[in-house]
Amino acid sequence: MVNSAMLQRVVLMENLSSAEYLLREGESPQRVLKDINLQINKAEIWGIIGTSGFEIKLLLEIMANIRSYESGRCVLIERGMMRLKRVILKHIFYIGNSDMLYNTMNVLEFLMLATAKWKIDVVERQEQIFELIIKVGLGHLSLTSIGLLTREEKAVVTLVAAAYSDAQMIVFNLPEYEFDSILIEAIADIADFIKEQEKTLIVATPICTLIEKACTHIAVLAEGRLIHQGLVEDFRYQYDNVEIIIKDEDLKGTKEALRGILSNHQVVAEDNRLLIKREASLPSDPEMIYKKIIESGYIPQSMEKNGKTVEYALEELMRQYDLSE
Template sequence: MAQGPEFYVFMENISSRQHFLKNGESPRPVLKDIDLLIRKSEVWGLIGPSLYEIKLLLEIIANIKPYDRGRCVLVERGMIRHKRIILNHVFYIGSSEMVYNNMKALEFLMFATAKMKMNKVELQEQLFEFMIKIGLGHLTLTLNHQLTKEEKAVIALLAAAYSDSRIIVFNLPEYEFDDILINAISGIAAFTKEKEKTLILGTPDSLLVEKACTHSAVIKNGSLIYTGTVKALRLKYDKIEVIIRDNHIATMLNRLQELLPGYRVFLKENSLMISSPSPKDDNRGFIYRKILESGLTPEYLEINRKTVENALEELISPYDLYQ
């Protein structure tokens, strides 16, 4: 695995000190043989079905938890495996408690950015305008104790984006962010890229990864089963080509299964999904022709836009069968 100054996170063959114990089996590391390279100005979403695995890996990256074996380097600084050290270039968010309850949101951000060499009036205007831009204008003058833990977490993330830290670790996979906050996180993520910071989010939410992240690492059963861009994840693993909705969907399901041998035709949330066996340019055209030739007239037919959610289901399902 290549290493260079452009890498902000370099992990090689990392295994955790934490183990799973099962009767009659040898202890198994929670995380095993983790290889990960993260560059400057990238936004990574660590995603998977296990919140514990997500949280533990990000704690190791941030040097909150020691690891058993392997090598981890952050911004060209090697980390001692068995000793936890507070790293000045890492801003770690593991809860929303850092946002003081006796302040208003904008007041807290001014407090958090007090050391910035910038006119304070201009800074306050900039923060206020940015909060409005990312859809958080309604929180600027709200007392923090009135905010949800998710709202306070996003305020903490905004403070991190304005800090001097080069790596931000947002390790709250147990939090549930609504659409407003997901859009706000996406706006902050874009800002961190402009500032050449690296942001790493831990989440089980595919929409958050899709909207906010440039790259993704998918973790399943303690191993990374995918690392790469979010775009490549969507295009490679989301094999659904066409989505159909109709009041007679069950009848259409049976008919299309006959018409499209080799294709996967299945129901998902009252919609009919048609998935291609392999990526081809003419898959959708072929499906359309077959539907027209059959005389079927669906009430609603949509080209699938390729989502992280569908890609994850396709990527993870084989591992569910053999775990």
């Protein structure tokens, strides 16, 4: 008998290791992916990030049944994995490039074609699609020829088509693509639409902001192993030790002054600003930092409480593992 937990499960990987090996000079061959344990459930939006785009892409290819694996277990929506690889399963929509579109069509025409099997009136269908395009901020592209779009814009249009498909699991495997802020917002809105339909989306990306805005969960892959997995919000608050962000014309002088005021905190210069970081063992208390700075009489031009970001959390996680992004 299938229990409710199994019905919610979309991806289950247990002790999975890849068939691909990595060769380094002077070292024995190492599997690219090693001992991967991961469970992804219905209506979750996962962002997969890490130190190697190749590792991330390979992991999602295994999820989509495109690549075989050496050992372990991988189950998709409780249906197991086909022995025949390089076959996309019917319940999966895989996006591995942006070349699947018809360049002679405009965006609205393509999405109408992609939803041709819908059993509703054509006019109503077009209205629904156009409404979603507007909602996700892509209205300006609706009548644009696909051949004129960037590869990133094409990828997002493909994601809209995937959201309208019957697939229960959508794999957005484009870690090499660079999405701007407009497209990141669009992906986040499409992800919400996918979640509302109780479908699952898995995104491979090096863009921290994309994970922060679009994803409910995060998995971090480094040197072939998963070093973190869980809710994005938990990840941000667990690892982001930046308390206050300070801007001042005299960064050097401000940094020296703050070091004397905040002896239990790190003051780090980064991108024309100062980051005040707490030690991992200390509780978060930005109000106390504000108070100490103001009481000292040395007030910088700008002080801002850090909102806890995936970017800073990832930097700290990598530092703890002595890894570089």
